[in-house]
Amino acid sequence: MKIALGPILYYWPKERVEEFYADAARWRVDIFYLGETVCSKRRALRRQDWLAIAGRLRDAGKEVVLSTQALLEANSELLQLEQFCNNGEYPVEANDMAAVQLLAGRVPFIAGPHINCYNGETLALLAGLGASRWVPPVELSAASIGALQGQRPAGMETEVFAYGRLPLAFSARCFTARADNVGKDECEQRCIHDPDGRPLHTQEDQRLFTVNGIQLQSGTPCNLLGELGPMAAMGVDIARISPQAEGTEAVVRAFRARLDERPAPELPPLDYCNGYWHGAPGMAWHGNEPNPG
Amino acid sequence: MTRIPELVCPAGALPALKAAVDNGADAVYIGFRDDTNARNFPGLNFGPDDARKGVEYAHRAGKKVLLAVNTYPQPHNWPIWTAAVDRAAALGLDAVIMADPGLLRYAASRHPDLRLHLSVQASATNHRALEFYHQRFGIRRAVLPRVLSLQQLWHTIAHSPVEIEVFGYGSLCVMVEGRCALSSYITGRSPNGSGVCSPAEAVRWEETPQGRQSRLNGVLIDRYGPGEAAGYPTLCKGRYHTEGRPYYAIEEPTSLNVLDILPELVQHGVAAIKVEGRQRSPAYVASVTRALRTALDTCAADPRRYQVREEWAAALDRLSEGQCHTLGAYHRPWQ
Numbered sequence: 001m002k003i004a005l006g007p008i009l010y011y012w013p014k015e016r017v018e019e020f021y022a023d024a025a026r027w028r029v030d031i032f033y034l035g036e037t038v039c040s041k042r043r044a045l046r047r048q049d050w051l052a053i054a055g056r057l058r059d060a061g062k063e064v065v066l067s068t069q070a071l072l073e074a075n076s077e078l079l080q081l082e083q084f085c086n087n088g089e090y091p092v093e094a095n096d097m098a099a100v101q102l103l104a105g106r107v108p109f110i111a112g113p114h115i116n117c118y119n120g121e122t123l124a125l126l127a128g129l130g131a132s133r134w135v136p137p138v139e140l141s142a143a144s145i146g147a148l149q150g151q152r153p154a155g156m157e158t159e160v161f162a163y164g165r166l167p168l169a170f171s172a173r174c175f176t177a178r179a180d181n182v183g184k185d186e187c188e189q190r191c192i193h194d195p196d197g198r199p200l201h202t203q204e205d206q207r208l209f210t211v212n213g214i215q216l217q218s219g220t221p222c223n224l225l226g227e228l229g230p231m232a233a234m235g236v237d238i239a240r241i242s243p244q245a246e247g248t249e250a251v252v253r254a255f256r257a258r259l260d261e262r263p264a265p266e267l268p269p270l271d272y273c274n275g276y277w278h279g280a281p282g283m284a285w286h287g288n289e290p291n292p293g
Numbered sequence: 294m295t296r297i298p299e300l301v302c303p304a305g306a307l308p309a310l311k312a313a314v315d316n317g318a319d320a321v322y323i324g325f326r327d328d329t330n331a332r333n334f335p336g337l338n339f340g341p342d343d344a345r346k347g348v349e350y351a352h353r354a355g356k357k358v359l360l361a362v363n364t365y366p367q368p369h370n371w372p373i374w375t376a377a378v379d380r381a382a383a384l385g386l387d388a389v390i391m392a393d394p395g396l397l398r399y400a401a402s403r404h405p406d407l408r409l410h411l412s413v414q415a416s417a418t419n420h421r422a423l424e425f426y427h428q429r430f431g432i433r434r435a436v437l438p439r440v441l442s443l444q445q446l447w448h449t450i451a452h453s454p455v456e457i458e459v460f461g462y463g464s465l466c467v468m469v470e471g472r473c474a475l476s477s478y479i480t481g482r483s484p485n486g487s488g489v490c491s492p493a494e495a496v497r498w499e500e501t502p503q504g505r506q507s508r509l510n511g512v513l514i515d516r517y518g519p520g521e522a523a524g525y526p527t528l529c530k531g532r533y534h535t536e537g538r539p540y541y542a543i544e545e546p547t548s549l550n551v552l553d554i555l556p557e558l559v560q561h562g563v564a565a566i567k568v569e570g571r572q573r574s575p576a577y578v579a580s581v582t583r584a585l586r587t588a589l590d591t592c593a594a595d596p597r598r599y600q601v602r603e604e605w606a607a608a609l610d611r612l613s614e615g616q617c618h619t620l621g622a623y624h625r626p627w628q
Binding site: 071150169172178216 | 365448513533534535622626
């Protein structure tokens with residue numbers, strides 16, 4: 001099984017992004033997804049900057065995919081999407097049907113986690129349009145993914161979101177700006193100060209969600225390290241690790257060790273979730289091992 | 294001459310369908326009694342007999358019936374969804390509202406004469422996505438998620454290959470419909486998979502020394518002071534905190550209401566205005582339908598002199614979540 005680093009879901013300064021990928025080029029990661037998928041107001045890196053990072057990773061022998069935005073509202077966002085889809089060098093991860101429309105029948109593409117592919121007929125449709133890989137929606141269980149593995153078209157790879165805070169929802173509203181009592185038009189990209197998003201707690205201080213601009217994520221990171229065995233057994237090709245502000249290298253090491261059947265180093269002692277995989281509420285933790293938190 | 298948008302009203306059962314038809318709806322949308330539609334609530338929706346009676350009643354009055362089969366089937370339950378589409382085709386309905394691409398393909402190939410509308414659950418927020426569904430499945434109309442500002446809406450309508458239906462009144466989804474897994478994260482059931490959000494079986498009310506509390510699968514959604522009105526604990530309308538004082542971190546309990554911008558919606562060619570609320574009572578459906586019918590007719594008679602009358606606004610606010618209303622994403626500062 002291969003390891004992929006998903007797109008950075010948070011807004012980091014340009015230098016931090018470049019340093020992150022300079023480091024990550026040396027990790028045992030096979031596939032890199034690059035680009036801004038959440039908010040078009042995050043412009044620290046321009047298209048040329050992403051392409052420069054892509055070039056360096058490719059020179060380091062990595063597979064590179066350009067990820068695209070999930071919620072496309074403005075015409076300027078569609079034009080940006082077209083430029084990414086027409087890049088001519090790298091495959092593209094579609095996260096909206098607009099991207100599928102632009103890519104279909106022209107170049108192979110990856111159907112990302114925000115394309116609602118819940119059944120074999122949709123998977124076959126996407127394959128017919130040129131999808132060579134798909135990432136199931138985060139709420140799909142192992143049982144459903146397993147059933148879909150049995151129906152998957154020849155040549156279709158499956159990649160599962162295996163580590164990181166789950167992207168659960170998108171809105172027109174910016175919840176980071178709202179937390180500071182300003183509107184989205186006055187946001188001044190304040191999410192750049194939350195490199196891991198901003199925790200949202202209940203009135204009993206239970207960590208419920210994570211605010212990431214117009215996106216809400218799970219409160220705790222999803223961690224499927226303990227499920228890599230069953231995942232491999234059902235023929236999943238790739239485990240996706242979603243970059244976090246700190247400790248991503250340790251996560252990559254742990255996943256790689258487990259895949260190599262070596263003793264895995266300890267992960268940071270956090271509260272994790274893996275409920276979706278087990279067909280339970282996503283926030284739940286199931287398994288033989290206690291939650292490290 | 295500008296076309297007046299169709300008024301599309303909800304019905305969770307036969308009495309509500311009749312109320313909608315009798316009070317001026319041009320079309321009524323319904324769902325079957327299972328998880329093939331996004332309002333899969335206990336005691337709600339239409340069995341085969343009621344669906345047939347509903348279609349007869351509406352058609353006698355010259356009105357349409359639309360059926361929502363707008364959730365996402367999974368491998369183990371796929372045949373239930375295709376059976377729903379087949380039944381819909383046999384019922385002589387005016388259109389089926391769908392979201393799942395695989396199911397849309399099934400319907401388009403198996404029932405080529407069936408009129409297809411794209412559900413809001415398909416999350417199509419731009420004209421490229423609309424082109425996709427139009428070219429692949431021949432959809433004739435799309436319901437847009439409640440995320441576009443008015444400028445974005447006008448642009449989308451101008452470039453869309455299909456008719457556009459927008460939400461006009463009712464409880465407000467803050468998230469892009471079809472892209473929200475908040476409910477399954479907490480309860481295991483979501484609109485996409487099960488046709489429910491914040492399902493009733495997961496709700497618990499408690500009276501405590503701190504006040505009345507609402508929980509969803511054990512998670513505290515809100516805590517109410519003495520005399521404070523308590524609303525249904527929908528996840529996105531709870532009070533949470535980032536650091537410090539709890540606030541409506543996602544959205545206040547409020548309803549969308551487009552009365553203020555009706556002439557603009559008409560002028561820019563919106564084909565239909567949808568009222569949310571298949572879970573609401575026949576009395577609710579009757580009141581909302583009557584208010585919007587009157588407003589639309591007034592607007593049609595003389596769009597330039599159209600003004601929201603106090604009694605329409607008051608009637609709608611009484612029925613609103615939190616007794617207040619918003620323009621939602623249409624109004625840029627809301628975002």
